[in-house]
Amino acid sequence: MSEQEGLTVKKSKDFSEWYSQIIQKAELGDIRYNIKGFIVNRPWATMLMNNMYKLYEDELQKNGHLPVLFPTLIPASNLKQEEEHFKGFSAEVFWVTEGGSDYKKFEEKYALRPTSETAMYPMYALWIRSHRDLPLKLYQRCQVFRYESKMTRAFLRGREFWWIESHNAFTTREQAENQVLEDMRMSEDVMHQKFGIPFIFFNRPAWDKFPGAVYTYAADSLMPNGKITQQPSTHLLGQNFSKRLGIEFGDESGKKDFVWQTCYGPSIWRMVGSIIGLHGDDKGLILPPEISPYQIVIIPILTNKDKGKILSSAKKLFSKLKKSGFRVFLDERDFYSPGWKFNEWELKGVPLRVEIGPKDIQRKHVVFVRRDTGEKKFVTDRSLITSARKSLSDIQKSIVKRADNYFNDKMFVANNLKELSSNLKSGGFVQVPFCSVDLDGEGCAEKLKNDFAGVEVRGTRVDVKEKPKSSDKCVVCNRSAKVLVYVGKSY
Numbered sequence: 001m002s003e004q005e006g007l008t009v010k011k012s013k014d015f016s017e018w019y020s021q022i023i024q025k026a027e028l029g030d031i032r033y034n035i036k037g038f039i040v041n042r043p044w045a046t047m048l049m050n051n052m053y054k055l056y057e058d059e060l061q062k063n064g065h066l067p068v069l070f071p072t073l074i075p076a077s078n079l080k081q082e083e084e085h086f087k088g089f090s091a092e093v094f095w096v097t098e099g100g101s102d103y104k105k106f107e108e109k110y111a112l113r114p115t116s117e118t119a120m121y122p123m124y125a126l127w128i129r130s131h132r133d134l135p136l137k138l139y140q141r142c143q144v145f146r147y148e149s150k151m152t153r154a155f156l157r158g159r160e161f162w163w164i165e166s167h168n169a170f171t172t173r174e175q176a177e178n179q180v181l182e183d184m185r186m187s188e189d190v191m192h193q194k195f196g197i198p199f200i201f202f203n204r205p206a207w208d209k210f211p212g213a214v215y216t217y218a219a220d221s222l223m224p225n226g227k228i229t230q231q232p233s234t235h236l237l238g239q240n241f242s243k244r245l246g247i248e249f250g251d252e253s254g255k256k257d258f259v260w261q262t263c264y265g266p267s268i269w270r271m272v273g274s275i276i277g278l279h280g281d282d283k284g285l286i287l288p289p290e291i292s293p294y295q296i297v298i299i300p301i302l303t304n305k306d307k308g309k310i311l312s313s314a315k316k317l318f319s320k321l322k323k324s325g326f327r328v329f330l331d332e333r334d335f336y337s338p339g340w341k342f343n344e345w346e347l348k349g350v351p352l353r354v355e356i357g358p359k360d361i362q363r364k365h366v367v368f369v370r371r372d373t374g375e376k377k378f379v380t381d382r383s384l385i386t387s388a389r390k391s392l393s394d395i396q397k398s399i400v401k402r403a404d405n406y407f408n409d410k411m412f413v414a415n416n417l418k419e420l421s422s423n424l425k426s427g428g429f430v431q432v433p434f435c436s437v438d439l440d441g442e443g444c445a446e447k448l449k450n451d452f453a454g455v456e457v458r459g460t461r462v463d464v465k466e467k468p469k470s471s472d473k474c475v476v477c478n479r480s481a482k483v484l485v486y487v488g489k490s491y
């Protein structure tokens with residue numbers, strides 16, 4: 001199964017190398033596929049993503065969103081219908097221009113979807129006639145393609161990645177704005193509580209909002225090196241798309257109006273990147289029990305004398321746990337030593353290891369070992385199920401808490417460039433007074449980016465209303481500050 005030994009570098013010493021080794025050694029992905037920026041997601045990552053998709057889709061469906069699957073190709077003419085949107089994406093589009101053995105050129109070029117607004121909304125225009133057809137709340141789970149010019153990184157930045165995109169249409173602005181709030185709640189309930197990824201939603205500055213949106217709320221998380229990773233964003237599209245594409249409905253009196261729209265895009269693939277980075281340690285991955293492909297791995301301590309007896313006890317243990325609904329794996333390979341298997345499953349981040357050997361059978365107990373803390377305990381046969389449930393729930397909570405503590409320790413405040421410069425050394429977010437998040441402030445954001453090697457203005461907080469003091473000055477231009485923004489270095 002595994003080709004090599006464990007990690008040879010410490011996470012705190014060289015995070016980038018640690019991250020690369022874990023992708024390869026925990027068999028998450030293979031970057032050797034021969035197209036730049038495209039990787040193979042191996043079974044361990046695919047099983048993990050399937051569990052993540054399941055939780056996200058359950059939550060979407062619970063909130064009234066229905067699944068749909070649209071074609072991967074989008075005609076260029078569709079993309080061009082919304083000018084601002086097209087301008088924002090044109091540099092990142094892969095085009096399909098010919099087909100067949102004679103490489104016949106198509107009359108029109110087709111984009112590999114970078115996102116699906118312009119595939120879906122012309123169909124919305126056909127489907128929506130009356131207020132009775134609304135709200136329309138659809139999502140699809142699919143991969144999207146971006147012609148990335150920046151360096152790609154497995155599970156963080158790729159030319160192909162896996163996500164969910166949710167596209168919604170309503171009769172009023174208020175309903176659409178409520179959808180944005182619901183998207184933020186779903187991010188909290190799934191991404192934070194189940195995947196253990198802490199974040200803050202920022203209202204992105206005008207120059208950084210989604211092309212074609214009225215506003216963009218984007219969730220920023222952090223990696224252990226203090227760099228920001230953008231996680232899902234939710235956008236109020238207003239009537240920008242519906243006016244261009246003619247998505248109209250008649251109200252009760254038959255009066256026509258354009259629908260109000262939102263979209264939301266959680267990238268499951270990129271969340272895997274955050275999970276690897278935030279939770280893992282020097283031994284490998286640490287996966288939250290809610291999503292780990294296996295929650296429990298049983299390792300029989302086989303001796304020549306008692307092999308048959310131990311294996312049969314281990315199998316009983318397996319079926320008992322399986323029947324109670326745990327995702328459990330029995331590692332009965334006899335060509336590897338127990339120690340080798342311990343390392344392997346620690347590398348892969350399985351939350352709970354159960355060991356069973358000859359002495360344990362005699363004493364009617366098994367040994368539980370927690371992946372996150374290494375803590376060992378004896379569990380009697382009778383309390384097996386309740387103990388397993390309790391241990392997994394404790395592990396889940398402590399993984400979330402540990403990530404939260406790290407995240408909360410990386411919030412800083414600076415009032416001038418000198419303080420900013422010293423705060424930036426620790427990574428994370430720095431709150432600074434700033435002149436404006438309208439286009440007016442873009443120059444200051446550019447200057448900051450140039451002077452501080454890539455530091456970006458991430459926006460104002462959505463969850464807390466924060467105002468600068470009347471004496472506060474923009475850290476860049478020294479004009480009177482209108483907003484408090486958060487800045488930091490991102491992936």
Ligand SMILES: [Zn+2]
Nearest residue numbers: 435444474477
């Ligand atoms: Zn300024």
